[in-house]
Amino acid sequence: MHSARQDIEAMHCLSGRLPKQLFDTQIAASLLNHPIQISYQALTENLQNVYLEKAYTRLDWTTRPLPEAAIEYALDDVRYLIKNYHQLKAQLQAENKLDWIIEEAQNLLNIDLYLPPIDQAWQRVKGLSRINKNAHVLAVQLAAWREHRAQSNNKPRKWVLADEPLIAHALGKEKLSNKAQNSFDDFLAQHTNIQNIKISINKNKPPTKTEKSQKVVLQKLIQEKANQYNLAIEVIASSKSLLKYIRGDRSVMFCQGWRYHLLQRELENAK
Template identity: 40%
Template sequence: MIPEAPDKVAVVSDKAGLAALVDRLRQAEWVALDTEFMRERTYFPQLCLIQVATADELACIDPLACEDLTPLAPLLADTSVIKVFHAASQDLEVLYQAVGEMPRPVFDTQVAAALLGHADQIGYARLVEDVLGVRLEKAHSRTDWSRRPLSADEIDYAADDVRYLTGAYTALRDELEARGRLAWLAPEFEAMTDPVRYTPDPDNAWRRVKGVRKLRAGQQRALAQLAAWRERTAVDSDRPRGWIIKDDVLVDLARRRPRDAGELARVRGLADATRRKQEAAILACIAAAADEPSEALIGPGQPLDADGQALVDLLTCGLKARAAEAEISAGALATRKDLESLVSGERDLPILRGWRRAAAGERLLALLEGRALLRADGNSVVLEEVPAS
C-alpha cells in the first residue's frame, strides 16, 4: 500500500520546534526531503525552506526564522533513516553547506525511476503523475522563497514536493525490489554523498569551462590559472562565477594571453570596470602560467571518422534495444559520448561497470567486437549473440 503524507502542513520556525520535529522524524524508517533556495545573486545557495515528510508527518522548516539549524544535523547523520530526494544533488549541496552534515543514506527517485523505464532525468511533477496519477499545480513555480511572510498557498505548494514523494518512493522501491534491481543503486547513492562533490575546488575549476580542448598547451595553463582565481574570488565574495568574468571572456583571455594593460584593454567582452578592478590579478595569472610546464592539461581528442561514427550509430541502436528489453531508460545506461569513447578504445567507462555492464555493456562490447548482432523482429530490434557455427 502506498502511504500518503498528512494534508496539514506544520511550519517550524524556531530551534525548539525543530529539535522536537527531528526527534519524531528519527523514529521513521525514511524521511522525504526537499529544499527551496536562491542562488541567482550568490555563489553559495541561500537556503530558504526545508520540506520534510513521512507517512505521519508533513512540515516546512523556515531556516530564515530558525537561524540555527544544528538540531537538524542528527537526522541527516542518522544512518538508520533513509533520506529520500528527487534529483538530490542540489538539495544535498545546500543542506551540507547550511547544516555542516551530509545526509546519509540517500535514495534519489529520479535515478531510481530511470531503472524502471521512466524517462532519464524525469521531473518530479511528471514522476508523480506517472506513478501516482496526481497532477501537480505550477502556480508558484517562480516564487521568491526568500521573501517573508510566505502565504499559506505557497507553503502548501512547497509541501507538495514531499507530500507525494512519500508515495513515489515506496512505489519505486517496491518495484525495484521485485525486479531485483534495488541493490544496483547503492554505489550511485553512496557516491552522491561524497562531500568532495560539493566542496569548491579552484584547482580543477578549469574543467567546468567549455572550449578548453580547443586551446593549445600554454593557453590551457593560462585558463587553469584564470579559472582558479575566478573560483576563489567568487567564493570569497559569494558571487556567481559569471559575475566575476563570463566563461567566453575567460577563454578569450587564455587564448590571447595579454601581457600588459594595453593588450588587456583590447579583449572584447571584458567590462571596463572589471578590467580596472581585476587587471593586476588577471595579468598575474597569465604570467604565472607562462612559468609552468609546457604540457597540455588535456588532449584535443581525436574526432571519429565516418566509419567510427557509423559504429557509434550501431551501438546506439544496440543500446536502445537493450534498454527497451530491460525496461530501463537508455540515457541511464550510457550517453553518446560514452559510446564514442567505447569505439575509440576506452574501457574504463560507466557502461562497462557494475549493473550497467550486466544490463547492456557486455552485449554492446560483444556487438563492437563482432560477437553479437542486431536483427529486426517485427517492429522491434533485438541485440543477441552470434550463433555458434
C-alpha cells in the same frame, strides 16, 4: 529527495557533511524508463495522478508573511515525496533493480563530486573543443581561477564568469574587468601548477569518421540491452561517455558497477 545533487552540494557547502543514505526519486524513475530528468511535478502526476501547481517557483521566499497558497505550494513540494519513494522502490524491487539505485546513491554521495579539483575545472566548460590550442591553455587557466573563486566565495561559477565570456576572453574577443584581471593574475602567481598545466586536448576534439562509426556500433549494442531492461540508452551510456570510451578512457560509468555487468559481453564483442 528528488534531483538531489544541487541540494547535497548546498548541504556540503554549508555544513561540510554529506547524508549517510539517500534515495533520489528522479534517478529511481529513470531506472524505470521515465524521462531521465523528469520533474517532481511530472513524476507525481504520473504516479499519484495529482497535478501540482507551479505558480510560486519564482517567489521571494524571504517574504513575510507568506501567502497561504504559497505555503500549500511548499508543502506540496514534499507532500508526495514519500509516496513516490515507496512506489518507485516497489517497482525497482519487482524488476530486480534495487541494487542499482543503491549504487547510484553511493555515486551521488561521493565527496569528490562536491570538491572538484580546480585543475579539472576545464572539463565543465562548454565550447572548449571549438577553440585553437593557444586559446585552449588560457581557457583552462580561466576555468581553474573561476572554480577557485566560486569555491572561496561560495558562489555559482557563472556568477564569477560564465562559459561564453570565458571562451570569448580566451580567444581575445573580450577582456576581464580590471578587478577580475588582477584576481586572475594573482591566482596564477600563487598556483604555478595551473600556469604550467598541460591537458590532453584530444579529449575534447570532435569525433573522427572512424570514431563516429565505432560509436554507432556501440550505440546499437547498448540500445538492444537498454530495450531488454526497459531503460533509455542514456541511462546506461551518454553520447559523451561513449566517445571517451572509444578514445581509451575506462573510467566512464558504463565500465563500472551495474552498467558494466549489463554490458560486459557487448563491450568484449565490440573490440
